[in-house]
Amino acid sequence: MAENAKLTSAEQIVVKFTGDSGDGMQLIGNQLTALAALDGNDVNSLPDYPSEIRAPAGTIAGVSGFQMCLGDHKIYTAGDAPDVLVGFNPAAVKHSAKFVKAGGMIITNSDSFTEKALEKVGYESNPLEDGSLKGYDVKAIPMFTLVREALADMEMPNAAKDRCKNFFTMGVLCWLFNKEKQLVLDFIEEKFGASSKKPKLQIAEANTKAFKAGLNYGETTVMFQERYDLGAAQIEKGLYRNITGNDAAALAIAAAGEKAGLQPFIGSYPITPATDLLHYASEFKDVDLVTMQMEDEIAGICCAVGAACAGNLAFTTTSGPGLALKTEAAGMALILEVPLVIVNVQRGGPCTGLPTKTEQSDLLQSMFGRNGDSYMPIIAANSPADCFDATFQAAKIALQYRTPVIVLTDGYIGQGSCPWKVPTMAELEDLTPYVNFWKPEDHPGETYMSYKRDPETLARDWAIPGTKGCQHRIGTLEKDETGAVSHDPAVHQYMTETRKAKVDNLAQVLPGVEVNGKESNKILVISWGGTYGAVKGAVDRLIEDGKPVSGINLRWVWPFPPNLGEIISKFDKILVPELNMGQLSLMLRAKFLVDVQSLSKVQGDPFREYEVIDKVNEMLGE
Amino acid sequence: MADTQLTKKDFASPNEVKWCPGCGDFAIMNAVRSGMVAAGKPRDEVAIVSGIGCSSRFPYYMETYGFHTIHGRAAAIASGLKVANTDLDVWVISGDGDSTAIGGNHFIHAIRRNVNLNYVMINNKIYGLTKGQYSPTSEMNQISKTSPYGVIDYPMAPLKVAMGLGATFVARGLDKKMKLSEEICIRGAKHHGFSMMEIYANCVIYNDGCHNQLTDKETGDNNVIIVRDGEKMIFGTDNQFCLVQDGFTVKAAKVADVAEADILVHDEKNADMGTILTGMRPDGGLPLALGIIYADDTKKPYDDMVFEQIDAVKAKRGRTMDQIMQEGHTWTV
Numbered sequence: 001m002a003e004n005a006k007l008t009s010a011e012q013i014v015v016k017f018t019g020d021s022g023d024g025m026q027l028i029g030n031q032l033t034a035l036a037a038l039d040g041n042d043v044n045s046l047p048d049y050p051s052e053i054r055a056p057a058g059t060i061a062g063v064s065g066f067q068m069c070l071g072d073h074k075i076y077t078a079g080d081a082p083d084v085l086v087g088f089n090p091a092a093v094k095h096s097a098k099f100v101k102a103g104g105m106i107i108t109n110s111d112s113f114t115e116k117a118l119e120k121v122g123y124e125s126n127p128l129e130d131g132s133l134k135g136y137d138v139k140a141i142p143m144f145t146l147v148r149e150a151l152a153d154m155e156m157p158n159a160a161k162d163r164c165k166n167f168f169t170m171g172v173l174c175w176l177f178n179k180e181k182q183l184v185l186d187f188i189e190e191k192f193g194a195s196s197k198k199p200k201l202q203i204a205e206a207n208t209k210a211f212k213a214g215l216n217y218g219e220t221t222v223m224f225q226e227r228y229d230l231g232a233a234q235i236e237k238g239l240y241r242n243i244t245g246n247d248a249a250a251l252a253i254a255a256a257g258e259k260a261g262l263q264p265f266i267g268s269y270p271i272t273p274a275t276d277l278l279h280y281a282s283e284f285k286d287v288d289l290v291t292m293q294m295e296d297e298i299a300g301i302c303c304a305v306g307a308a309c310a311g312n313l314a315f316t317t318t319s320g321p322g323l324a325l326k327t328e329a330a331g332m333a334l335i336l337e338v339p340l341v342i343v344n345v346q347r348g349g350p351c352t353g354l355p356t357k358t359e360q361s362d363l364l365q366s367m368f369g370r371n372g373d374s375y376m377p378i379i380a381a382n383s384p385a386d387c388f389d390a391t392f393q394a395a396k397i398a399l400q401y402r403t404p405v406i407v408l409t410d411g412y413i414g415q416g417s418c419p420w421k422v423p424t425m426a427e428l429e430d431l432t433p434y435v436n437f438w439k440p441e442d443h444p445g446e447t448y449m450s451y452k453r454d455p456e457t458l459a460r461d462w463a464i465p466g467t468k469g470c471q472h473r474i475g476t477l478e479k480d481e482t483g484a485v486s487h488d489p490a491v492h493q494y495m496t497e498t499r500k501a502k503v504d505n506l507a508q509v510l511p512g513v514e515v516n517g518k519e520s521n522k523i524l525v526i527s528w529g530g531t532y533g534a535v536k537g538a539v540d541r542l543i544e545d546g547k548p549v550s551g552i553n554l555r556w557v558w559p560f561p562p563n564l565g566e567i568i569s570k571f572d573k574i575l576v577p578e579l580n581m582g583q584l585s586l587m588l589r590a591k592f593l594v595d596v597q598s599l600s601k602v603q604g605d606p607f608r609e610y611e612v613i614d615k616v617n618e619m620l621g622e
Numbered sequence: 623m624a625d626t627q628l629t630k631k632d633f634a635s636p637n638e639v640k641w642c643p644g645c646g647d648f649a650i651m652n653a654v655r656s657g658m659v660a661a662g663k664p665r666d667e668v669a670i671v672s673g674i675g676c677s678s679r680f681p682y683y684m685e686t687y688g689f690h691t692i693h694g695r696a697a698a699i700a701s702g703l704k705v706a707n708t709d710l711d712v713w714v715i716s717g718d719g720d721s722t723a724i725g726g727n728h729f730i731h732a733i734r735r736n737v738n739l740n741y742v743m744i745n746n747k748i749y750g751l752t753k754g755q756y757s758p759t760s761e762m763n764q765i766s767k768t769s770p771y772g773v774i775d776y777p778m779a780p781l782k783v784a785m786g787l788g789a790t791f792v793a794r795g796l797d798k799k800m801k802l803s804e805e806i807c808i809r810g811a812k813h814h815g816f817s818m819m820e821i822y823a824n825c826v827i828y829n830d831g832c833h834n835q836l837t838d839k840e841t842g843d844n845n846v847i848i849v850r851d852g853e854k855m856i857f858g859t860d861n862q863f864c865l866v867q868d869g870f871t872v873k874a875a876k877v878a879d880v881a882e883a884d885i886l887v888h889d890e891k892n893a894d895m896g897t898i899l900t901g902m903r904p905d906g907g908l909p910l911a912l913g914i915i916y917a918d919d920t921k922k923p924y925d926d927m928v929f930e931q932i933d934a935v936k937a938k939r940g941r942t943m944d945q946i947m948q949e950g951h952t953w954t955v
Contacts, residue, residue, distance in 0.1 A: 034951045187951075241952040251947055258943050267702055285935035287943050290705060290928060295731040299698035302691075302728070306671070306702025309689055310710070314702070332692050422952065425943050465669045465687040465703070465710050473635065473682050475690025484637075485682070 007178060010228045012071030014079030015173075018096045019088035020057045021050050021064035028086075028166045029066025030242075030417070031187060032173060036070040037242045037419045038183050040232030043070045044383075044533065046078035046416045046606065049356055058120045063095040070177075072231035076383075076533030078416060080608040084176075086169060088112065088143075091121045097133060105137045107172065109165060111144035139223055143168055150213035151206055164210035171214020178229045184211055236421060243420040245387035245413040246274065249317070249343055250281035252391035254289045257313045259392075260399060260431035265312040266291045267304035271322045272355040273411040274345035278317055297325035301342070305329055308338040311437065311464035313395060317343040319411075320362045321351060324369065330404055331370040332476050334499065337451070337460045339398035343391060343407045345414040348604050357604025358411035360529055361580035366406045367558060367587065373496050375503040377401070378558040380408040380529030385420035387413060390555070392428065399434040401502055402459045408557070410530045410579070412606045438463040440470065450474050450483035451495075458502035507559040513567060517543050517550030523616055524571035526596075528554040528584055531577050531607055538612035549616055557584065565592050573619055575599060577612050630655040633665065635685045646797030646823025647677055650744055651684075653800065653821070654713065657740065657807030658686070663711040670713045671700040673720040676751045676825075677744040680715040694725025697732035700739050705925050708738070711811070718745040718759040722780055726758075729780075733787040733816050735924040740810050740817045743780060746825040747832050754828035766828070781820055781900035785893065785916065790815035792896060792916040797823040798837045802848060802912060809914055815923045835904055847909040849899060851890040851917075857909050865908075871898055874908055890917045 015032065017025045026047050033045045045068035055062030069079030081101040087093040089112040097106060113126050127133050128140045143165040144158075150168070151161045167188070174181050185208060190196055192204035218224060243251075257264025268278050268291065282291045290312070294300045301316040308314035318326060323344045333340040346362045348354025362369075366378050377397055381390035387409050394405040438448055438461040448470045452461045463470035472483055478495060480486040515524075516539055527535035532553045539551035552567060554560070568574060568588070574596045576585045582598035589596050599615045601607060633655040641647050658668055668686035672678035674693035681688025687710075691699050696714045704712045721729045721743045732739065748766060749755040756766040756773045759780065763772040784792050791813040795803035803821055810817035822833050836846050840859070847857035847865065855865040856877060864885040865872045872886060889895055896916030902908035941949075 038951060038953045040953075040955070235955045237955050239948065239952055239954050241948070241950050243950075254946070255943055263706065265702070265706060267698075284946060285932045286939045286941050287946060288932060290932070292702065292705065294698060294701075295727050298695060299701075299728050299731065302695040302698035303702030303705070305691075306689075306699035306704075307706035308702075309699075310669075310703045310706035312702075312706040314706075328692050329695065336689075422947050425947075464707075466667055466707060468666055471666045471668075471685060471687050473637075473684075473688035473690065475681070475688075476692055477690065 006225070007227045007229045010230055011073065012069055012075065012079070013084065013177065013228055013230065014067065014069045014082045015084045015086065016065060016067040016082035016096060016099065017086045018063050018065040018092035020091070021055050021062045023064065023088060024163075024166050025049070025064045025066045028170060029068060031170060031184070033068050033417055034187070034242050035174070035179050035183050036177070036230075037240065039179050041070040041072065041230050042075040042233035042235060042419060043068060043242065044075045044078050044416065044418045045069075046412055048605070058089060058091050058117050060091050060095050060121055063091050065096065070230060072233050074233065075418070076537045077606065077609065080610050086173070088165070090117045090123055090127070093127060093133075094121045094123065097136065100136060102135055103137065105139060106133060107139045107141065107169070109143035110140035111142045141172070141217070141223075146213060146217060147210050150209050154202070154206055154209075156202065156206060161206065164206050167207040167211040168214040168217075171211040171216070172218045174211075175215050175218030176224060176227055178227055181215060235419070238421045240419045240421055242417050243384055244276065244415055244417045245381060245384035245409050246276040246345065246415065247280045248385055248388035248420060249391045249407070249409065250277045250284070252388045252395070253281055253315050254284045254287050255425065255428060256392050256395035256431060257289065258287060258425065259428050260313050260395070260435055262311065262313040262435060264289045265304060265307040265314045266317060267294055267300045267302070267307065267314065268292070268317045269294055269297045269300040269322065271297070271319045273347055273414050274317050274319045274322070274343070276415065277343065277345065297322040298329060301326040301329040304340060305333050305336070305338065308333065308340050309336065309465070313339070313399070315341045315343060317345070319345050319347045319355075320349045320353070320365070323362060323365060327370050330376070331372065331374050333404040334370070334374050334376055335476050336474055337402045337499075338462070339402055340404040341391065341394045341398050341407060342404060343409065346408060346410040348602070354604045356411065358530065358606055359579045359602060359604065360408070360410055360531070361583065361602070362408065363557065363580065363583040364586070366408060373500060375500050375558070376404045376406060377503055377506055377556065378406045378408060379555060380557050381413060382527070382529060382532035382553055382555060384413050384416050384418045388420065396429065396431055396434055397506065399431060400459060401457055401506060402462055403502065408529055412530045437467065438470065439467060448472065449481055451479060451481045453498070458498060458505060504559055507562050510556050510559070510561050512563040513552045513554065513561045515550050515552055515567060516540070519550070519567070520570035521550045522548035522571065523550070523573045523575060523619055524568065525549060525551045525575045525577065525612065525616065526554060526584070526588070527551065527577065528557050531579065534607035534609050535577060535612055538609040538616070541609065542613060542616055547616065547620065554584070560591060568592055568594055573597060575615060575619060577601070577607055577615070579606065628659055628665065630659055633658050633685050635683055637682045639683050640679065641676065642826050644824075644826040645676070646746060646825070647680070647744060649797045649800050650742065650803060650821050650823060651680065653795070653803035653807040654715070654742060655684075656804040657811035658711070658713075660808040661711045661811040667709060668711045668713070669703060670715060671696045671703060672715045673725060674751070675717040675720045675749070677715055677717040678720060694720050694723070695728055696720065697725060697728040697739070697741065701732055701735070701737045704737055704739055705928055708925050708929070711740070712738075713740045713742065715742050715744070718743065718747060718780070719749045719757045722758040722778055730783070730787060733784050733789045733818060736788070736790055736815045736921055738815055738923040738925050741819060742807070743818070743820045744823050745780070745820055746823045746829055748825050748829035750825050750828050779901055781818065781915065782897065784818045785897045785900050788921070789818050789916065790918045790921045791817040792900060793817070793819050793914045794910070794912050795819065795821040796833065796836060796846070796912055797821065799912065806914060809917070813917060814919055815921060836910055845904040845909050846912050849888040849911055849913040849915060851888055851914065853888055854885045855888050856885065863909070872908070890914055893918070
């Protein structure tokens with residue numbers, strides 16, 4: 001027993017895994033995330049992988065990563081600099097050591113530091129021996145040797161044994177972070193054991209042995225001087241599961257359909273990083289979710305518009321370049337005035353850009369990326385779990401206002417995960433009142449007019465095909481109240497204004513923004529979407545330090561919430577950190593005529609809290 | 623008027639028809655109305671989807687649900703509409719440009735999926751609405767505003783493409799042969815699956831006489847053959863020509879020159895024959911095939927399978943939404 005390994009209590013720990021793409025980094029990261037969450041910590045994670053499925057092994061280009069932050073309090077991001085890096089080979093260490101906190105721990109597999117591997121990434125000498133990692137607490141573990149020893153009695157090729165290094169590492173980490181080992185054993189059983197969907201008993205046994213070897217390694221060697229103990233976070237009571245934003249959105253789509261009493265429908269086309277949403281949703285046939293994987297992005301949204309016209313609750317899911325292709329059809333939904341939800345999991349652009357990396361650079365595309373005056377509401381999810389609520393809310397507004405609504409998420413929250421308090425279907429808002437199809441029996445003596453409107457919401461009267469006696473024609477040409485084609489200048493002026501007013505009016509029923517901190521202060525930091533976590537964490541810390549800073553988050557980015565102008569007017573300076581070149585800043589300047597300062601970052605990577613803090617301090621002249 | 627005794631007239635909307643006088647589309651609209659009567663659905667269970675083009679104004683003239691959408695995408699929109707409500711009788715009215723140029727991808731995949739749609743492609747070998755540019759079905763050397771020195775793109779054979787995609791109903795009509803177009807629309811309306819109906823039409827303004835070779839009173843019938851299931855394939859102004867086998871393909875021959883038994887008999891279930899028939903062209907020495915060229919009712923439509931699969935998953939997994947949300951590693955705080 002390593003007697004000098006003391007248990008230190010910690011508030012939060014940031015762990016980063018890096019290794020070859022295809023070497024199971026996402027899997028091991030997700031396992032530790034689940035383990036920590038099951039153990040009561042709050043967790044937030046961020047996968048980071050290259051766009052090549054199997055980039056050349058052992059190269060920097062092929063490094064796949066997964067970062068997570070676990071804590072005994074509310075965790076908003078996957079953390080800044082890692083406390084612990086698990087880098088499985090020289091490429092991983094070379095790629096990621098520079099991100100590790102000074103004095104932080106680097107756990108690596110010393111067996112992978114062969115001459116050839118070192119040469120491949122341009123190490124002239126072995127960094128484990130030449131002192132170049134001096135500032136770090138390096139734990140060089142001969143993982144292959146130890147795993148092969150632990151599995152000596154099993155008849156498996158060495159290559160298969162070596163793959164068990166991930167569970168060996170889980171063993172080490174389980175010990176290091178003082179986690180409940182049974183949870184991992186249960187996981188192995190569930191995934192590979194006799195009761196799993198596809199039992200692989202030998203793999204189950206090998207991984208179990210490797211995991212236990214890792215636990216024992218931590219416990220019996222004197223390599224670790226410290227272990228970390230994180231208390232459970234104060235979390236609202238309820239049932240939780242760890243969820244990615246993409247999975248949460250998929251669930252919301254099926255749930256919204258059921259709560260509206262309509263068949264949910266997704267018309268889509270695979271695109272990174274939105275594909276996981278379609279994968280998961282495709283499993284939901286038993287709750288009547290229809291998914292049509294179409295021939296392209298355009299067909300994806302077009303079949304969704306068709307389904308919407310027939311009275312399904314229709315969605316299309318995509319990422320930036322896909323949204324660009326869907327442009328004209330989004331305008332079609334807008335001028336037909338049918339409900340449609342477009343979920344855009346943003347990625348680095350322009351064009352193909354950075355498919356696997358996160359960015360928030362589709363805001364202006366969502367606002368203005370259509371011909372004509374074509375406003376539609378935009379809601380931005382602020383965390384993986386919030387993708388559920390944001391998508392559900394979008395469906396409600398789409399129905400209520402007969403309009404397409406864009407949900408903006410991004411690669412970070414779409415693929416990142418955090419604990420999600422699972423609602424029951426009974427708790428979710430009933431959406432049936434917003435469906436409200438026009439039926440002759442509800443309007444005795446009235447003739448149906450397809451563009452007659454509700455005076456408050458300006459939503460049009462909507463009779464779907466199959467409604468007795470209501471056959472009518474609608475189209476993408478300008479039209480008058482009866483739905484008849486009209487090129488009358490006054491009609492076009494009126495209809496354009498009305499379509500805009502419909503979206504503007506939505507602001508009146510949106511919840512006002514709440515200020516984090518004082519209502520009047522020197523600096524207001526505005527987050528939207530995926531920047532919520534880093535900004536919230538940063539502003540909390542700045543407030544703790546007594547700085548004259550407040551924060552707000554925009555969930556609906558169009559229309560702006562009703563009290564936004566008033567809030568902004570009470571601050572000397574406005575800062576908007578964005579993963580783009582200042583798109584929300586541009587919108588805020590235009591709308592409120594204020595000198596918004598933009599903190600831009602377009603590195604395919606979310607903000608770190610310190611980046612926001614540094615910028616605020618700079619603005620404060622400190 | 624009870625919707626059960628509908629006539630063609632009942633499918634006419636009060637809107638004034640704005641096609642050019644003499645346009646081939648009028649005759650086609652008449653045929654489509656016959657198809658709708660034959661399908662036997664009340665008007666409020668019929669939906670027409672169109673894209674953009676002269677032909678795409680069609681829904682406005684029909685007393686049904688109608689959706690005039692965007693250029694080239696009608697097949698995709700109609701696919702979603704049909705899956706969303708399989709009780710509807712869904713028609714797509716498109717043109718050669720809308721279907722084979724901008725909408726080629728959707729046209730291809732709707733046929734491949736065998737979505738239960740009635741698809742009418744009006745082919746006048748020109749872009750009419752944009753005032754006279756050549757289309758993918760325009761003939762070589764055709765003069766148009768964008769081909770003042772003649773078209774140098776090879777034309778496409780949409781029905782041959784359809785056969786290659788495994789289409790389950792392939793037919794061709796001609797505006798001047800109104801009875802035939804009606805027959806096609808009636809059979810197409812009743813076909814369970816994607817009904818591909820190409821109807822040649824004249825554009826009086828931008829491509830007038832484009833089908834004269836086929837419609838000429840004196841010689842037209844020498845250039846077309848109307849095929850009927852189980853009947854000998856004979857054509858010509860005096861029924862003087864026929865089709866006979868020629869190795870792996872067919873050739874035209876004089877009836878007088880061949881043994882009666884050698885004259886080919888049309889079999890609308892024979893896909894190989896369908897492929898040959900859809901590729902025949904007068905300038906290749908063979909008549910243009912009209913009529914119901916291929917029909918196969920055995921292949922399940924996509925929309926049927928969507929719901930069969932849903933039912934199968936319900937029987938096998940049968941989860942509720944609450945159960946799905948609570949799957950995976952959950953824990954209670």
